Amino acid sequence: MVRCKSRYLLCEVNMPNRNSLLPLREGAIAQALREAVARAHVKYLNALTGMVFLRCLKSYYRLIWSALPFITSISIDNRGQKVPCFLNCLHVGGTIRTCQKFLIRYNTQQLHRMLPQCKSEEERQEIRQAILSTTNLSYKRPEKASDDEVESDEGEE
CATH class of the missing domain: 1.10.287 (Helix Hairpins)
Structure with missing residues (x-):
């Protein structure tokens, strides 16, 4: 039998008013964590076609890729209504x-x-x-692009 190693992060929730901690639930922390991951990794979503671009560091893309089959439903509104689904990875690219x-x-x-x-x-x-x-789409790169407009994956390791 193989032992599964885990890592645990010990975090402290700091709020200006300590009384605000009383109604805090585990679900609220989990939801905040999910939203932070979504902001950091989901770069594009087209609800009409169902296509989504996910961005992650090069060294972690296999971890994200391996987690995709475990997504079996998506919450579509704030009331917790979930729709069954699965994510199929079509392509892995550098840019x-x-x-x-x-x-x-x-x-x-x-x-x-x-x-x-x-x-x-x-x-x-x-x-x-x-x-x-x-x-008929063209791929012309802007002649003078600022650093904010050009995105590079070099050095992401």
């Missing part, structure tokens, strides 16, 4: 730009798969137009 390029190729492939299933000529035309719009 947002490479992920965007992969997403364009992936969407084009999906549209080509949808084309034979169209029932009317109008649907076919819409999908053909969508294919053309994804293939």
